Amino acid sequence: xxxxxxxxxxxxxxxxxxxxxxxxxxxxxxxxxxxxxxxxxxxxxxxxxxxxxxxxxxxxxxxxxxxxxxxxxxxxxxxxxxxxxxxxxxxxxxxxxxxxxxxxxxxxxxxxxxxxxxxxxxxxxxxxxxxxxxxxxxxxxxxxxxxxxxxxxxxxxxxxxxxxxxxxxxxxxxxxxxxxxxxxxxxxxxxxxxxxxxxxxxxxxxxxxxxxxxxxxxxxxxxxxxxxxxxxxxxxxxxxxxxxxxxxxxxxxxxxxxxxxxxxxxxxxxxxxxxxxxxxxxxxxxxxxxxxxxxxxxxxxxxxxxxxxxxxxxxxxxxxxxxxxxxxxxxxxxxxxxxxxxxxxxxxxxxxxxxxxxxxxxxxxxxxxxxxxxxxxxxxxxxxxxxxxxxxxxxxxxxxxxxxxxxxxxxxxxxxxxx
Amino acid sequence: xxxxxxxxxxxxxxxxxxxxxxxxxxxxxxxxxxxxxxxxxxxxxxxxxxxxxxxxxxxxxxxxxxxxxxxxxxxxxxxxxxxxxxxxxxxxxxxxxxxxxxxxxxxxxxxxxxxxxxxxxxxxxxxxxxxxxxxxxxxxxxxxxxxxxxxxxxxxxxxxxxxxxxxxxxxxxxxxxxxxxxxxxxxxxxxxxxxxxxxxxxxxxxxxxxxxxxx
Numbered sequence: 007x008x009x010x011x012x013x014x015x016x017x018x019x020x021x022x023x024x025x026x027x028x029x030x031x032x033x034x035x036x037x038x039x040x041x042x043x044x045x046x047x048x049x050x051x052x053x054x055x056x057x058x059x060x061x062x063x064x065x066x067x068x069x070x071x072x073x074x075x076x077x078x079x080x081x082x083x084x085x086x087x088x089x090x091x092x093x094x095x096x097x098x099x100x101x102x103x104x105x106x107x108x109x110x111x112x113x114x115x116x117x118x119x120x121x122x123x124x125x126x127x128x129x130x131x132x133x134x135x136x137x138x139x140x141x142x143x144x145x146x147x148x149x150x151x152x153x154x155x156x157x158x159x160x161x162x163x164x165x166x167x168x169x170x171x172x173x174x175x176x177x178x179x180x181x182x183x184x185x186x187x188x189x190x191x192x193x194x195x196x197x198x199x200x201x202x203x204x205x206x207x208x209x210x211x212x213x214x215x216x217x218x219x220x221x222x223x224x225x226x227x228x229x230x231x232x233x234x235x236x237x238x239x240x241x242x243x244x245x246x247x248x249x250x251x252x253x254x255x256x257x258x259x260x261x262x263x264x265x266x267x268x269x270x271x272x273x274x275x276x277x278x279x280x281x282x283x284x285x286x287x288x289x290x291x292x293x294x295x296x297x298x299x300x301x302x303x304x305x306x307x308x309x310x311x312x313x314x315x316x317x318x319x320x321x322x323x324x325x326x327x328x329x330x331x332x333x334x335x336x337x338x339x340x341x342x343x344x345x346x347x348x349x350x351x352x353x354x355x356x357x358x359x360x361x362x363x364x365x366x367x368x369x370x371x372x373x374x375x376x377x378x379x380x381x382x383x384x385x386x387x388x389x390x391x392x393x394x395x396x397x398x399x400x401x402x403x404x405x406x407x408x409x410x411x412x413x414x415x416x417x418x419x420x421x422x423x424x425x
Numbered sequence: 426x427x428x429x430x431x432x433x434x435x436x437x438x439x440x441x442x443x444x445x446x447x448x449x450x451x452x453x454x455x456x457x458x459x460x461x462x463x464x465x466x467x468x469x470x471x472x473x474x475x476x477x478x479x480x481x482x483x484x485x486x487x488x489x490x491x492x493x494x495x496x497x498x499x500x501x502x503x504x505x506x507x508x509x510x511x512x513x514x515x516x517x518x519x520x521x522x523x524x525x526x527x528x529x530x531x532x533x534x535x536x537x538x539x540x541x542x543x544x545x546x547x548x549x550x551x552x553x554x555x556x557x558x559x560x561x562x563x564x565x566x567x568x569x570x571x572x573x574x575x576x577x578x579x580x581x582x583x584x585x586x587x588x589x590x591x592x593x594x595x596x597x598x599x600x601x602x603x604x605x606x607x608x609x610x611x612x613x614x615x616x617x618x619x620x621x622x623x624x625x626x627x628x629x630x631x632x633x634x635x636x637x638x639x640x
Binding site: 424 | 452453468469470471472473474475476477478479485486487488489490491492497498499500501502503504505506507508511512513514515516517518519520521522523526529530533534536537538539540541548549574598600601603605609610611612614615634635
């Protein structure tokens with residue numbers, strides 16, 4: 007089967023680049039973007055669409071639909087297609103061969119001095135140059151002139167070089183009737199994921215981000231950005247993740263159509279170290295975290311993060327992060343330290359004070375005389391803020407434990423214990 | 426008397442009891458077997474949390490991922506950091522005082538397999554609620570973690586796990602030590618007595634000091 011190449015040259019290729027590429031994508035997977043247009047392989051489309059003339063009409067219709075214009079030519083070699091499209095000839099020819107024979111020589115990669123000589127000799131077009139024997143031209147202008155002759159004879163060895171860097175693949179599906187319950191769409195999503203991940207795999211990539219958007223009956227769109235902490239193309243895993251994420255925050259109206267997009271990333275290396283410690287498989291960890299988030303709320307599952315401030319609770323829970331399983335280089339002594347545990351909520355207390363000394367404490371959970379205490383401390387270093395007024399003591403209660411006692415403006419509370 | 430040869434001598438039984446895959450805590454003189462359920466009980470300020478943080482520190486520092494089911498949300502990451510816990514390797518699940526969610530969260534975590542340790546902290550929950558927890562929960566956890574590298578740790582004020590636990594420890598607090606005089610005092614250390622409730626051959630009891638001076 008002979009090859010066929012289509013070339014679209016636009017007046018403002020920079021502006022129209024995205025549209026040109028999207029039009030080319032409708033006809034071919036093998037696309038090369040040029041400085042002034044786009045070149046793509048349309049071999050085999052004659053069976054689907056028709057002869058090159060019909061193909062040009064279809065491409066032109068797509069360009070018109072996108073409100074842009076351009077010169078379109080189809081030829082057997084990439085060089086011929088590009089040269090014909092760039093020629094911008096207003097004269098109509100019966101076929102591309104005749105059009106090519108009438109192309110001016112200045113469009114070809116010929117040196118300016120040589121072109122001037124041809125001009126002086128009255129050789130201005132391709133068919134005029136072809137009348138001179140090729141051997142004579144090569145003998146006079148060197149071996150490199152053979153490339154020009156090959157292009158003129160439409161035997162150029164230039165190949166289409168796909169240079170379009172794709173970073174995502176998409177899949178969309180319009181439903182026959184609106185669906186209210188997302189769970190009913192699981193089978194459709196499963197099919198979509200199947201096709202999407204197959205495409206990702208075929209391109210030698212993996213994915214760690216999946217964007218799902220639903221068009222709703224209310225003519226609004228609802229989008230979800232689902233990220234995994236590692237690249238994977240395991241369909242089962244993605245399906246569970248999509249289900250968990252969307253059930254956490256389902257669309258507010260009936261779904262009319264689904265659009266999914268998967269972003270490429272480099273595949274994950276599967277090799278582990280010989281002395282690697284055991285840890286949950288990344289897929290299991292991510293699914294477990296999502297199940298837990300579904301159960302206790304997104305803000306309650308994550309990795310603890312310390313804040314570099316003197317505050318009553320100088321830490322946070324980062325729900326976006328997953329445990330890394332990173333090894334610590336620093337070696338510390340194994341000495342046991344006194345840990346602290348917060349009471350959530352703090353326990354209200356009645357404290358008996360005499361001569362500025364804490365004597366005893368009474369709470370709903372424990373009571374007794376204060377055996378020893380230390381303080382008073384400020385809970386926060388922010389003197390301009392409310393916690394600055396809070397005062398703290400460490401107290402040891404007879405027959406109880408060692409607690410941290412707080413005094414606000416008037417009320418006392420036990421905020422935690424040393425354990 | 427020949428049939429008595431079928432019975433193994435006690436010393437041999439003891440050898441079989443000690444597994445190779447153990448986590449040793451030199452500062453406490455304790456070792457824990459992976460794939461088992463360990464219960465740590467004790468009164469307030471007796472050192473349960475300190476012991477647990479030491480275990481987490483030991484595991485997370487070598488890159489193992491551990492999980493904490495914080496039933497009441499009382500966990501203090503600052504203490505954990507000072508105890509040497511690598512916080513990046515710790516998954517923290519806050520259950521807001523909901524006992525059912527705490528048990529379900531622990532179930533999800535043991536199902537994931539591969540965690541170095543799963544710590545179910547039930548310390549601050551009301552005792553009457555804990556007494557109603559069906560025993561089969563504990564047997565389920567025990568079966569789930571069996572033959573996995575996971576150490577399932579439970580902390581409560583009173584022992585509740587029963588025979589499902591392989592080891593059960595009970596802390597009892599002794600008066601804390603303070604230094605300084607008059608109004609200028611500081612907490613120096615907590616002292617506790619640790620009793621193993623399941624060490625049948627050598628009933629173990631140890632005194633442990635928890636240092637507060639560097640905190």
